Amino acid sequence: MEEIAFTMQLKPGNVAEYQRRHDEIWPELSEALEKAGIRDYSIYLAPESGTLFAVQKRTPDHTADQLPGLPIMKRWWDYMADLMDTNPDNSPVAKPLQRVFHMD
Template sequence: MQRVCFLLKVREDRAAEYRERHAEVWPEMLQALTASGWHNYSLFLREDGLLVGYLETEDFEAAREAMGRTGVNARWQSGMAPFFEPPEGRAGGTGPAPDEAMVPLTEIFHLA
């Protein structure tokens, strides 16, 4: 099982609404995540907008590709895109969808 952690940046002025949206994730989005192999998925949001995501999956790239093939993911990502700051190195404009900007961090320690 792969453990995947990633960082994204939510616009500080949109953090409250971002939290509200995640308090009521669409049931079909939850079903798609589970069916695509996303397990033990958590998001943590710091007050300044730093978002830390964590999930477990057999194969992260396969799980991400499976989500990419769902219509619900396209709708969700489109709705979430305005909440995020552009990835570092991109000045304004539209960047990748939030799920495309998820770059896993390198795990350096795990206590089993």
């Protein structure tokens, strides 16, 4: 499994709504993520800063790079855009993180 980590930024005052929307994640979005080879996906929050820390585990043959072209992904980004920092296409501003330690 490949593991990647990245941060995103939540706008102030949106923690509860962000959590609610993810608690009710659309089944067709979950299906698209799984079909793309994402097998484990967690998002953590640093409440004092609104920083979101995400970790994904992907299969070796994943197609996650194709997710941005899917209509369901674009709909999700549009749905979430009011809650977080986004790029012009409403995708979240995601900053990749470099692993500096791992204990197995």
